[in-house]
Amino acid sequence: MDNKTFDDRYNVAPIIFKDWIKGRLDIADSVIFDFGCDTGVMSLGLIHHCSPKKVIGVDINDNYMNLLFEVSNRINIKKLPENLEFYVIEPQGNFSKIISKEVDCVFSWSVFEHVSQPILKQKVVDLYKILRKGGYAFIQIAPLYYSAFGSHLNMIITAPWAHLTTQLNLFQDYVFKAEKSGVYADEDDSNFEKIKASLWSLYSTLNKITSDELIKIFTSSGFTLIDKFTSCCQDTPPASLKAVYRKEVLITEQIVGLFRKNC
Template sequence: MTDTMLQGISDPLYRTKFGSLPDIISDWLSESGGLYKKDVLEFGCGEGTAALGIAIRKEAQRVIGVEILDVFEQCLPLAQAQLGITELPANLYLRKIAPGSPLTVFGTFDVIYSWSVFEHVSQELLRPAMASIFEALNPGGHFFLQIDPLYYSPNGSHMMPWLREPWAHLTMQANEFRTKLFDAPKTEAKVRNEWAVYIPLEADTSAERAALWETYETLNRVTAPYLRRLAESAGFEVVRDYRTKTEHEIPGELLDAYDREALTTEQVVLLLRKPR
């Protein structure tokens, strides 16, 4: 049934979130039994497509998706359009929370995961968020944490659809960077679809660019080594630490000011475990 559902998806991005992403997380957790019959929480679920994929395709016992925005209300309409289902499964719960809210109000979990969300956590909430996730895991439970792109990498501004120059956010003055973002050509429909979590569908160009600027301004500056130290200081054991690098040539002026490792590390994926 689930293979048939995947074949019927017309939107490639939806197929990635519903199909590929749950597969990746399940593979990383294969030594501990994957996601089957597990209690799972997604930290920053967006519109809830990945959580839906885990609930249906991986047959998790319970999937809670938490989000600070209202975008999860799009989960069912998107699923109706892409999967043809008329109601969400009984094992899926999508909830809005305030930034910094404790996660234990939803119980405890075998697996918590976060995909390209942790870079959007406010700097002062990074340590409390990590502690909250640790607290909400069962002993022996796992936290799968992925960030791509990291702030100091070539695409770290997240604004590459509009400003394609690598490291533009580090080489340009802030006012010049903002002006170029606001003056960039009209956003393609495909990009608007990919950015639906951050850009309201009804937003005009001015509102869209304001939303993009706010997204950029509120990115934290976490690096891969700091993220690992943050996890370990919360009590996590690091099971696996995977990083990917850029092949872009670094401008010389950046090497005068920044660490090469920070500039070249684009992605970090950590598999963390709460000790028994």
């Protein structure tokens, strides 16, 4: 993990969450459920920056297993905090096997664009079920699919909206023929080929959710939208795309939504 990615996960996102939740949740007495925790770096950042009662991180992969190794050369810790728990879950499974008591807050950062379309609604319903009445769900997605770099391939494809303007087989060629640069400059050739294959797989599995759709899925599952923030890309979409998609959808890069389960 490069230094910027580490800083974004360990510091930036947890501090943004802390600001949003301040005055709404007694965080010292709260259990936070980090849905889609991946490496667990953000879960650890939540513990260190927000001091909650507990953080439970879940994901369909077990990348959190390397957490201590991943952070040990950056922050001074010898073991992980006792109030940090991780679980691997099945994509379709609910959370009842791991949650014995309702949680106070759901946290999810850059996850909902990766949840497979057929289970998207069910995941939101499952999260609603494990949240206590009056609890919050803090949900962030960036970059949204229809935005300039919504392909998540910005490390190797530098042209904005290329994923929407380029014929699919040519776009795939551009990805697999990309030259090493930026954060990948020092990778050996075989590793770089693996990185490109994994980036293509990640791109192919994006569910194309928009900010409006995210809000609709949550509110139609019983949540109330308390607050939202959107941010836009700097680039201007080409006229050919504006003729097909609403401009607002093309330029909205990030959505942050704070939802509540009614008391």
